Amino acid sequence: MHVNRRSFLTTSAGTLAAWLSPQGTMAAEAGAAKRVGLIGCGWYGKCDLLRLLQVAPVEVAALCDVDRSLLTEAGSIVATRQASRRTPRLHGDFRNMLKEKDLDLVLIGTPDHWHTLTALAAMEAGADLYLQKPISVDVIEGKAILDTARKLGRVVQVGTQRRSTPHLIEAKERFIDEGKLGKIGHIELFSYYHMRARGNPADVPPPPGLDWDMWCGPAPKRPFNNAIHPRGWRSFREYGNGILGDMCIHMLDMVRWMLGLGWPLRITSSGGAWIDPGSIATVSDTQVAMFDFGTLNAVWTHRTWGTTPDPDFPWAAIIYGEKGTLKLSVQRYEFVPQGSGSPVRREVTMELDQYPEDATEKALEKHVAPAIRGHLRDWLQAVATRGKPVADIEQGHISSASCILANLSADLHRTLAWDPATHRVSGDDEACQRLARPYRAPWKHPVT
Numbered sequence: 001m002h003v004n005r006r007s008f009l010t011t012s013a014g015t016l017a018a019w020l021s022p023q024g025t026m027a028a029e030a031g032a033a034k035r036v037g038l039i040g041c042g043w044y045g046k047c048d049l050l051r052l053l054q055v056a057p058v059e060v061a062a063l064c065d066v067d068r069s070l071l072t073e074a075g076s077i078v079a080t081r082q083a084s085r086r087t088p089r090l091h092g093d094f095r096n097m098l099k100e101k102d103l104d105l106v107l108i109g110t111p112d113h114w115h116t117l118t119a120l121a122a123m124e125a126g127a128d129l130y131l132q133k134p135i136s137v138d139v140i141e142g143k144a145i146l147d148t149a150r151k152l153g154r155v156v157q158v159g160t161q162r163r164s165t166p167h168l169i170e171a172k173e174r175f176i177d178e179g180k181l182g183k184i185g186h187i188e189l190f191s192y193y194h195m196r197a198r199g200n201p202a203d204v205p206p207p208p209g210l211d212w213d214m215w216c217g218p219a220p221k222r223p224f225n226n227a228i229h230p231r232g233w234r235s236f237r238e239y240g241n242g243i244l245g246d247m248c249i250h251m252l253d254m255v256r257w258m259l260g261l262g263w264p265l266r267i268t269s270s271g272g273a274w275i276d277p278g279s280i281a282t283v284s285d286t287q288v289a290m291f292d293f294g295t296l297n298a299v300w301t302h303r304t305w306g307t308t309p310d311p312d313f314p315w316a317a318i319i320y321g322e323k324g325t326l327k328l329s330v331q332r333y334e335f336v337p338q339g340s341g342s343p344v345r346r347e348v349t350m351e352l353d354q355y356p357e358d359a360t361e362k363a364l365e366k367h368v369a370p371a372i373r374g375h376l377r378d379w380l381q382a383v384a385t386r387g388k389p390v391a392d393i394e395q396g397h398i399s400s401a402s403c404i405l406a407n408l409s410a411d412l413h414r415t416l417a418w419d420p421a422t423h424r425v426s427g428d429d430e431a432c433q434r435l436a437r438p439y440r441a442p443w444k445h446p447v448t
Contacts, residue, residue, distance in 0.1 A: 034058045034104040034383075037127070039094045039118045041065040041074035043231055043363055044132060045109025048159065049074075050364075051372040052107070052130075053081050054355055056380055061103060064091040068209030070230070081357075092211060094118050098125040105383070108132055111233045112240035113219040116141040120446055123154045128383050130376070132159040133253075134245045134400035135393070137219075140436035142397040142404075143423055144446040149393045157379035157389040158396025162254035162330070164374035167346050171326060171333040172258045174344075180335070181321025184259065187298040189251040191243060191315040192308035197227045197235035197281040218443035227280050235281035237407075242283035244269075244403040248300045251317040252291065253391070253399035254328065255298060258319070263398055264291035264298075268415040269406040275305045289406035300406070331367055408434055 036058045038049045042065070052058060060078045065071040071090050079087040091097040098106075098121050106122040107130040108115060116136050122129055129149070135158055136142035149156045162168055175181055203223035206212040212224050220238045222228065233239040234246050241249075255261070271287025273279065289300040308314040316329035324337040335344040348367045352359050358369050375391065382389040408431060409416050417426040425431035439445045 035061045035102060036105045036107070037062040037064070037088075037097055037103040037122075038074070038107045038109065039064045039097065039122070040108060040110035040114070040132075041070045042067075042109060044159070045107065046074055046077065047364055047369075048107050048109060048130060048132070048372060048376070049078070050081060050357075050361065051369060052105075052376050053078075054357075055373050055377050057083065058105065059084055059086070060088045062091060062097045063088045064094045064097040066092055066211040066214045067230070068092070069207075093214065094121060098122060098127075101125045103127045105130070111215075112245065113137050113238070114217055116145060116446060117218065117443065119145050119156075120148055123148050123152050123156075128155040128379075129393075130157050130159065130379055131393070131396070133249050133396060134241050134403060135396045136400055137239075137241060137245075137404070138435060138437045139401045139404055139423070140447045141445070142401050146393050146397045153386070155379070155382045155386065155389060156393035156396070157375065157382065158391040158393060158399075159375070160250060160253040160391045160396060160399060161368070161371040161375040162250055163257050163390045164378055165330065165348075165368075165371040166374065167333055167348055168254065168258075168328060170346065171328060171335070175324070175326050175335050176258050176319070180324060180337070181319060181326060182323030182338075184319055184321045185296050186320045187255050187296065188318040188320075189248060189255070189298055189300040189316075191247040191251075191302045192306070193247070193315055194304050195234070195243065195247075196276070196279065196283060196285050196304035197232055198276060198279050199227075200278060200280045201225060201227055216440070218439040218445075220440060225280065235279075235283055237282045240283075241400075241404055241407060242287075243302045243304070244287065244289060244300065244406050245400070247302065247315060248289065248406070249399050249403045251315075251328075252298060252300070252402060253395065255317050255319060256399060257390075257395070259296075261293050263418060263420040264402055265294050266290075266292040266415055266417050267402060267405045267409050268292075269300075269410040270413070271410050275303075284410070287410065289403075289409070291402060291406070330365075330371070 038045050041063055060082050063074050075087050075090050079085055106127040108118050109132050110118060112134055119129055119131050135145055203225050206224040228236060269289035271284040274286045276285050285304045287302055291298045313327050313329050316327060319326045324335060327334040332347045350366050351370045358364055358366050379389045405416055416431055419426045436445055
């Protein structure tokens with residue numbers, strides 16, 4: 001199975017073309033291109049969409065963003081990159097984009113607070129989905145996406161692309177699947193990036209072309225501030241799940257996949273703005289969370305200040321086994337055997353020779369591009385066969401909700417015991433009441 005998966009990640013776009021048809025079934029001819037839409041044309045929305053154009057002969061038919069400048073920029077880029085050279089139709093409201101029901105595939109790259117309503121609408125309009133992580137801002141939203149995907153038979157890939165990172169697949173196969181770590185009892189997860197907004201800039205009027213009310217949507221409507229948009233919204237709990245939801249989810253999801261872990265049984269977390277309380281940011285600058293899986297635990301730490309203990313692994317996971325230690329990041333892995341034996345280290349391969357446009361693309365994380373391509377290929381295979389992709393929506397929900405529950409634990413100052421069968425926090429009515437957040441009118445929560 002591992003050999004087949006690894007070889008699939010290198011499948012050519014020409015081979016994929018033979019799979020794709022408007023009905024999502026195996027096609028005999030290469031001319032049946034999927035029609036694609038993107039909701040959220042900022043940083044990662046474009047990164048995902050442009051990688052899709054590299055691996056499959058799709059037609060980008062529609063784009064949507066509430067920021068006119070991002071929307072028109074994305075339209076111009078797509079027109080130069082897709083084979084037809086057509087400019088997609090441009091929309092400021094996702095409901096208008098989806099009402100024609102002519103899209104086979106929809107990618108969602110909005111801020112987190114918009115993931116749920118756009119995902120539900122896209123699936124109801126008939127599309128299979130590539131949904132960026134975390135899939136939701138509250139736990140009940142995520143369950144609604146999962147239930148809708150299953151009810152409608154949609155294929156949903158979540159953007160936790162560590163599951164499709166070539167050197168991490170290799171590390172899993174060589175050291176975990178072959179038992180070279182021995183019994184595993186502890187995992188460290190961490191990020192020491194200085195990624196939280198600093199300072200306290202004044203609020204200003206929204207720039208021309210930005211529909212700020214629509215940008216805020218179901219979330220609280222703060223006054224516009226340049227620290228929030230574009231790309232700064234991750235520093236605000238109103239619009240996302242903080243650094244846990246942004247960074248921990250990747251590493252937690254990766255080790256869950258590698259070790260075959262499901263839901264954590266207990267989650268506890270503490271943290272706060274302990275070093276930079278004067279910042280405009282509403283997320284913690286220091287936080288620790290523990291995910292107890294019964295037979296082992298995974299402990300997350302982030303600091304947006306100070307130094308990293310290991311400059312080669314500033315954002316990573318370390319899996320500790322009785323026979324060795326495995327360090328894992330987006331840039332590399334390193335296996336250190338216990339006792340005798342030499343360490344094994346592998347660096348990321350960026351594929352710039354095969355995809356030279358990566359070298360000049362604005363804001364692209366070149367070292368992550370191969371993982372995105374692999375993740376999209378895996379999704380397209382699942383769309384063709386109507387199977388489950390490697391980061392199926394259920395796995396995305398588990399990883400997203402675990403991080404959301406960790407934030408809730410920190411807010412409530414107590415450990416949460418999670419019951420996946422009932423989707424409730426055992427013996428804690430207050431925590432259960434906070435599994436769904438209030439929506440700003442006129443938007444309605446999908447489960448009320």
